[in-house]
Amino acid sequence: MELILSLAIGVLVGSGVWLILRPRTFQLIVGLCLLAYGVNLFIFAMGRLYIGAAPIMPKGGFVDPTTYADPLPQALVLTAIVISFATTALFLVVMIAARGATGTDHVDGKERDQ
């Protein structure tokens, strides 16, 4: 599981970094999304890897905390997802505005001289 998860994070972040270095706004926003997915998985991994462990403890009585997953990274991921969704949506609006204002999807607002 460790290998698969780390590969997944690596591939997502690697592709994301490559894409945000591209000069087109569409590639940029896809790159940022991939990076955000990679980062969210990474936050999960920081709570250590579990299989089949619930994050929420049942009411009443003593429970053994070692049989439960760490709930904090899940709360963090939830917040991070909400925030990155909102900011990505906002970025999309600005991107469309930039396309409308400059007539090109180049991040500098003009095509490089041929």
Added chain:
Amino acid sequence: MTPETYVPSHLLIAPLLIPIVAGALMLFYDDKLRKIKLGIGLAAIVALFFVSLELISRVKGDALGGGETIVATYLLGDWPVPIGIVLVVDRLSAMMVMLTTLIAAPALIYAAAGWQGKGQHFHTLFQLLLAGVIGAFLTGDLFNLFVFFEVMLAASYGLMLHGSGPERIKQGLHYIAINLAASLLFLIGAALAYGTTGTLNMADMSRVVPLLDPAQRMMFHAAAAFLGLAFLTKAAIWPLCFWLPSTYAAASPPAAASFAIMTKVGLYVLLRLATLLFGHDAGISAGFGGPVLILGGMATIAYGMFGVLGAQGVAIKGGYIALISSGTVLSAVGISLIGGGTEILSGALFYLIGSTVAISAYFLLAEPVGRGWEGKGEDDTQGPDPVAERWAPMMGTVEDETAPASDRTAPWSALGFSFALIAAILAGLPPFPGFIGKVAMLSGAFHDNTSASGAIPTILWVYAALLILSGFAVLVSLVRLGIRRFWASGKPPERMLALEIVPVFLILAMLVLQTVKAGPLLNYTHATALDLAAPAVYRNAVLSAPVVADSGGSH
């Protein structure tokens, strides 16, 4: 920690609630009722000012400089510390909250000169920006810091684009992309720090750091480096600063003026985390990152210095001056972190107050100074905006109304006078705060670091030279600009409103007050620097924050 030094009070959450409530309240009014929104906004800032005054007087103890250190905490939801969310006010955060309100008031008054009407929801975004900035100053844990950072950034994206126009949209695109990438680095850093220390509370983390085993420590240093990258992007250290000058120059003047505090949020967080996590009692980790801050800060000063000499536009020079200010404080923090003493930090905090306010004033002045001069006026004033025209049918009801709140005009000489004064303050000429701050920094640095044989580390000489040279560069650049604009051109702007110059006078009055009250203020910053050098006080206060339900609700 005796019970008397603990100040439980709902006042601690007021600086956060006031702007959020004010911002939400404005949404009930139609966007055409801008005077009501302006009134609510100003009332909120006045309320914030008095709250921050009260907070400062509580945390600083009885007399300026003489009182005992008090760290006030506020447990949200009354959960005990390592579990719940905590707000913390100490000398540094109280001072930064005050600085935020001091910058917000002039920017908001300036916006009444027409800028508030150049787009939608200016006032709400402005209040939310304040809420984000103040939240970042008050929060005691790393993840809420991220949340408040995002609140601040989201509001700043809106403000950055306020007024529209192709240049703003293009710069806004770059600005948002860079900040989104930096936020992702922040998340990686926060997650790694949690993974290694098992806590997100900054005080608790600082307790854990000396106890880490070597493998974990390495990971924790990586976490700190990631976090540092995110904050240094915000504080605009070289080479992460290329976005700043053109972004701030493209933003509308009131937005750029309020952005002056945002680089300082990055600085504040670095200062807070560096002293808490890597202070002298952090074991092997002590001083981690100090050399990076020193060298990066000095490179930033040098870059800003050449930038301010080379840049042509009026507003873009302000961006480079902001870099110089940022670099000066960053280097001082670094020197203090690796054991350079508290005096330099005290001077740097004093310098930070003065330079932030002065840079904010410069951005307010930049637009009237450039107006109607060599065709370098604002893009918005030159005929209809093609983008807005193309979109008008789609947007339907959107109406811009740029009529100022008051038509009273101001004389041209007032502009020249205030430009000359602001230039002198930014360059650090005596007797203004920039000069006092630099002298305090340099004398403190040399005083604390002179060895028994009288030798002074070379790096301090380089730093001193850079401080003086950068002031000189700012002076040369602004004087040249002033001569060309006010004497050689002799062409006044078409119309200058009183509303555009009154905020600048307000800031000048603050700076004169800072000069007159330099003694008590330096005492305050000195006490702040001493607090920062003794992170145990902050740590113990936060970790022993009493739960109200247990103490019988005694407040």
